[in-house]
Amino acid sequence: MSRISLLKLLMLIFTLSVAVQQGVAQQKISGTVIDDATGKGIPQASIQVRGTSDGTSCDASGQFLLTTTSQLPLRLVVSAVGYREMLVHVDSAQEHLQIALENDKHVIDAVEISRRQKYRNRNPAVDLIHQVIKNKRSNRLENQPRLSFQQYDKLQFGLVNPSEQYNKRMGSLRFFFDNVDTLTSPGNKLLTIFMQEQLSDVYSKNDPKSFKKRVKSIKQTDFDDRYVNNHNIQSYLSYLFQDIEIYDENIFLINKLFLSPIANNAPVFYKYYIADTIDTEDGRLIELNFEPRNKTDLLLSGKLRITTDGRFAVQGATLRANKEANLNWVNDITIDLQFRPNDEQYMFLVRSDVDIMFGTNRNDAVYGRKTTHNYDYDFSPSFSDDVFKGAPTEILTSAKENEKLVHQQRPVQLSPVENRVYANVDSLNNNRTFRTMLAVGYLLAQGFYPAGPVEFGPLEYLYSRNNIEGNRIRLSGRTTLGFSEKLFIEGYLAYGTQDGEMKYFVRPTFSLNGESVATFPAHYLQVAVQHDIFDPGRSLGFKKGDSFFQSIRSNRPTKWMDAYAYQLKHLIEFGNHVSLQSSFIHHRRRAIGDLEFISSGDDPYNISNINTNEVEFVLRWAPKEKFYYRNLTRNTIIEKYPVFNLQYNRGLKGFWNGDYAFDAVRASVSKRFFLNQLGFADATLSGGKIWGTLPYPLLEMPNIFRDEDTRHEIDFSMMRSMEFVADEYIRFAFEHQLEGFILNKIPLIKKLKLREIWGGKMFYGRLSDANNPYISKDVVHFDRDADGHIMTHVLDNKIPYWEGKVGIDNIFRLLRVEYIRRLNYTGLPNVDKDRYRVSLHLNF
Known part of the structure; x- marks a missing residue:
């Protein structure tokens, strides 16, 4: 399940349970309900205080514990399937009741x-x-x-035995915590x-x-x-x-x-x-x-x-x-x-x-x-x-x-x-009081501060740092349903203290079917304008990787482009979970800092700008898909059903200063395999081909985050920024979680309830002669790092890049520890061969 969605739900429950509760004087009555003929306990017998909703039922041995706010004396109605109902009078507190029911012989032949x-x-x-x-x-x-x-379905979720320690803090919320069910679960109060x-x-x-x-x-x-x-x-x-x-x-x-x-x-x-x-x-x-x-x-x-x-x-x-x-x-x-x-x-x-x-x-x-x-x-x-x-x-x-x-x-x-x-x-x-609690929980869980028709955030994007901007301050936000459900706007302003430049992004989305732009099936038109610095290969987006946590990664980018981008997008979803997205994108890119675009011809020169215009079509099919969403962001609930993507891009040369004509086809499929007692495995396969003569920032670089379907993301942990490039490629990722199948069989260790993980990631790509700067005179040379080493490489035609991992999950039911190792291409400059990673991982 989605970790963020789980944390949001638990945050709401935790806030409710610790801030308020019920405090009323209670009577506790225990006892046993038995068969008067055999003397054996009667499981699931029902005990209810007559005239009230207080009650409980017996466990498998006939034992019960009744909690009630009613005062003595009491009249208890005791009943069970196959037995005659009995009325029991309780005039004073007793240590333990024993109630014998008479068998009703007409029930079972x-x-x-x-x-x-x-x-x-x-x-x-x-x-x-x-x-x-x-x-x-x-x-x-x-x-x-x-x-x-x-078919009638009833779904319920709530608290068990709200704490009695916060009686004085209940205040105006007392009415809600008074409404508890004492009948359904023996000895428990359900809210x-x-x-x-x-x-x-x-x-x-x-x-x-x-x-x-x-x-x-x-x-x-x-x-x-x-x-x-x-x-x-x-x-x-x-x-x-x-x-x-x-x-x-x-x-x-x-x-x-x-x-x-x-x-x-x-x-x-x-x-x-x-x-x-x-x-x-x-x-x-x-x-x-x-x-x-x-x-x-x-x-x-x-x-x-x-x-x-x-x-x-x-x-x-x-x-x-x-x-x-x-x-x-x-x-x-x-x-x-x-x-x-x-x-x-x-x-x-x-x-x-x-x-x-x-x-x-x-x-x-x-x-x-x-x-x-x-x-x-x-x-x-x-x-x-x-x-x-x-x-x-x-x-x-x-x-x-x-x-x-x-x-x-x-x-x-x-x-x-x-x-x-x-x-x-x-x-x-x-x-x-409750609205205030929700606002605080929303800020902690989502990172947004609500302010009526707009909300400001995400909090993690407020500050970051990179080698071009130095300290980067960003103010961003988006509209809410309080503004409109048929028009959604998100955007930001950012400023770097080192380069002194202002960056911006704005993206309004307009509903075309008279319904909310966020709900399924959606049909909307979207316009986006963005000016910011990007690492080569990245596309435009509200979250472009400039969060605080991204800026402290060991393999964070060091080469940047100053980019202006404009996009017009249309999306329509159909009831069978097929969607079609069509876009026009204009991009102007300029190398900044120590990044240079040097032509590969006999007379090298500095290329000041790389300008493109392209049309894009994305066909997506996610059979029986369920998802979580917030505004336009969706996260698929991963079940056994696959998700397919097919994308086509066409470069338009000559229009709006476009410099390149090209065609590109990309396809992806992701699926979870449930393996019975061997746990489950997630597999993602994607591939593509680009036709045309293009500078390498416009080709496929596998370690660059793309604003694509999250089901198809593959993050190569041991690969450096801009390390490999290809115009024909295959990517594959596989992760198997055994859910403790092996460790559960080992004495003593099985008590820790640890879980095994292993997996691998692969990238195989080829670069055509027309796009290889060592052969072609019509493209751009690969750039070098501060030590003079070439940063971008072409894979050997017969050897794909591999990295693998093994790990232990469910440590203290919270932590996952993984060992990740780069399996080949370890002789390239400035690469790490392995690392350990510790992460918070909550799961059932």
């Missing part, structure tokens, strides 16, 4: 128990799971020729900060396979959009809590891939035990328990309920993550799936519940929950195939305005606590 024995690889449970795996293809509901149904409900129409067909989810109504809490991007919160939580499909090979959750207990190779990783056989109204079921062979792997524990009608279908599942697994900031994951058979005995999902408790090893801090109800199934629907056009999941433009439909059609009603969340968040947005 028959139960047969199979004794659990020492595990063997060949046993009836394994034979049964092989039958489930063998028949799962025929049991998948998606194999129905056509179907449609209604919901974010909640979203949505209703959707879902369509599916089998030949050819197609799926469509059309979201028709959304109701959610919205914070002040000057400081909080509500879309990003929803996108992030939806990414963590994706739909669970037990019949898939893997279950994707919180950025991790857990092997399904009925995957084809599941018996290699899981142990299975037959627990019970149960006769229910849906027929006889076998209850099958399962657990990992190695609990440190990304596997699950739990139980499956399997039909005995010859189909061996999963009727229900309860899944839990193991505490020994290599997970960060996650204390508990619980998944419950409920299926029902249709007339053809295909199992269809009617409800799924996913609950996650986040925090440290000792305490829960925040929680997340997703509840899904599927209903009104139609197994022989009549709908046109036109319904499948566009993206698989489509949010109708009227969904937000049609939020009343959620209230009218939700299949289950909200609890009183949930009902108050929407109104409480609206009141919170109007609270001055």
Whole structure:
């Protein structure tokens, strides 16, 4: 997940949790609920204080801890599935209650128990799971020729047990922290900060396979959009809590891939035990328990309920993550799936519940929950195939305005606590103290200071230093939605104390579809004007690499050009996540400082300017893409789907003093590969070719940052600025994160929950004779450094440049340490062969 987006979310939660809280005198009552016949504890029994919303439920052994603000005496309503409800009077504080419930014999007809024995690889449970795996293809509901149904999703996120240490600091925010849920999680108080409900129409067909989810109504809490991007919160939580499909090979959750207990190779990783056989109204079921062979792997524990009608279908599942697994900031994951058979005995999902408790090893801090109800199934629907056009999941433009439909059609009603969340968040947005907290959090997380219709920043660009400008002071900012959502303007003024020159940039963006320029699908026109100094090869942009952190890098640039740039750009996005960008760019470049453009002819002379005009077309396809955004900046949420780019540039000679005619084609593809228990790997491949006779600053230099799709960026850590150049090239990067697969198997070390990383980067390029200054007389000589060494080189025709790295991640759950080594071309002047890098890295 995006590190910045995670930090923003955690910053908001931290600010809320430490600045305010609830302080009311409380009663704590503990006890055990047991079966009056067997004396065994009853798991998940419910205890509620009559006449209030206070309550809790039992753990797996029947134990409970009830926290309530009600005063003695109390009346407790105790209930459990399969037992008669009981009313218990509590007149005084007692050490421990013991409550015996009477069995309701009408609920379960028959139960047969199979004794659990020492595990063997060949046993009836394994034979049964092989039958489930063998028949799962025929049991998948998606194999129905056509179907449609209604879907209701409820997504919640909030604090667990808000601290009682800050009672006096609550002030005007007390009303928000009074609205806690004491029923859902035994012994905990849950304070919901974010909640979203949505209703959707879902369509599916089998030949050819197609799926469509059309979201028709959304109701959610919205914070002040000057400081909080509500879309990003929803996108992030939806990414963590994706739909669970037990019949898939893997279950994707919180950025991790857990092997399904009925995957084809599941018996290699899981142990299975037959627990019970149960006769229910849906027929006889076998209850099958399962657990990992190695609990440190990304596997699950739990139980499956399997039909005995010859189909061996999963009727229900309860899944839990193991505490020994290599997970960060996650204390508990619980998944419950409920299926029902249709007339053809295909199992269809009617409800799924996913609950996650986040925090440290000792305490829960925040929680997340997703509840899904599927209903009104139609197994022989009549709908046109036109319904499948566009993206698989489509949010109708009227969904937000049609939020009343959620209230009218939700299949289950909200609890009183949930009902108050929407109104409480609206009141919170109007609270001055809360707005101040958000402004401070926004400045720390985003680096921008909000000032109504504009915001100033980023903070890290306020000061930097380089060898031309000396101390560089920059004042920059951009407009917000308070100014306009159809017009967005960003720009800066910068001044160097050493060169005494003023630099500037301004870029307005105009919506062409009457919608916001930031949201998807966008359609806008953009104009940009920029005067600044650039290192050779860099393109224009609001963030051009002059941040404070870039200026202290060991391989920071030392050669510069004084440049004037103008751009006119048009972008249109389509619903299938295809976009087309077309631009016209005018660039005037002049060498400054000790950079020189000396012609390579027989009579060398200093070329004062390099002027270009070009048209550019970029075709991008990102199937099923989800992303975080702030204004025009987007960061793709990395899933298994690839991202493709195809770019064409044409140089216009003679127009507006353009000196060069050329053609250039560039293509890129990036993809994440999920490798089951071996973690995941990210791969990026790009290549291109430039036709024409051009000075080397206009060719491909691999270590120069370009304002391109962030999914295709490749940063060569050990390569010097301007070190290599090519007009025909391939770049490749690969990084594999094993998620502790090896280190989790080593005694003692596995307790540290360390994670392995390795990867490599490659650049292979060729320079044609027409652009080689050692051969051609029509280009520019490569420049030299202060020691007289030539700075730019041509790669050997048969040997690509390589650098590799190995590392350990998750040190103290915060740090990543990497060793990076340059693998060849180490004989060139002033190059470093290796280095260590320590970075902050937060991940689940």
